[in-house]
Amino acid sequence: MNIRPASATDQPIIERIVHAAGINPMSLDWRRFIIAEEDGQTIGIGQIKLHGDGSRELASIAVIPERQGQGIGSEIIRALLANETGALYLTCRQELETYYARFGFRRIERDEMTPYFRRLMRLAGVFMMLARGKGPIVMKREQ
Numbered sequence: 001m002n003i004r005p006a007s008a009t010d011q012p013i014i015e016r017i018v019h020a021a022g023i024n025p026m027s028l029d030w031r032r033f034i035i036a037e038e039d040g041q042t043i044g045i046g047q048i049k050l051h052g053d054g055s056r057e058l059a060s061i062a063v064i065p066e067r068q069g070q071g072i073g074s075e076i077i078r079a080l081l082a083n084e085t086g087a088l089y090l091t092c093r094q095e096l097e098t099y100y101a102r103f104g105f106r107r108i109e110r111d112e113m114t115p116y117f118r119r120l121m122r123l124a125g126v127f128m129m130l131a132r133g134k135g136p137i138v139m140k141r142e143q
């Protein structure tokens, strides 16, 4: 497996993997992504999103279903973290809290969130109330 920065030709596969995984389809600019590939096939992706309030988010981490559970997601996360200094945030489903804790993230509450994440969680709260589901959580890694 090889991990490399994405290029413009990766844009369609990034979008396909994100849509198939059912994760947030907003802000999928290839310039922020890295690609995990094997024998020319893209097997996983991930990015760091930059928000208007200056916060940075580990996002769009996805591995194709046939290759999940083989450490590829962890490799993508480590590669993205290697270039980061300063606080980093993420949002995820509650069931992934222990997974991201392995990489130094811990769950935070509203008072520790930047304006972007507060806004996002307010919207998610309304949506989840209507859908009667479990809301996402926000996690933070200090550096």
Ligand SMILES: CC(C)(COP(=O)(O)OP(=O)(O)OC[C@H]1O[C@@H](n2cnc3c(N)ncnc32)[C@H](O)[C@@H]1OP(=O)(O)O)[C@@H](O)C(=O)NCCC(=O)NCCS
Pocket: 021, 023, 060, 061, 062, 063, 064, 067, 068, 069, 070, 071, 072, 073, 074, 075, 091, 092, 093, 095, 096, 098, 099
């Ligand atoms: C979550 C995801 C990126 C992890 O990548 P991966 O390469 O499969 O994971 P790794 O091999 O690095 O690590 C495996 C660990 O992931 C955790 N994990 C993966 N999916 C999980 C899930 N749905 N619920 C809880 N834990 C999960 C487990 O702790 C697992 O540990 P184990 O190997 O001891 O069982 C991958 O499963 C995926 O693409 N899922 C669909 C998209 C998604 O939900 N992305 C996260 C957006 S926040």
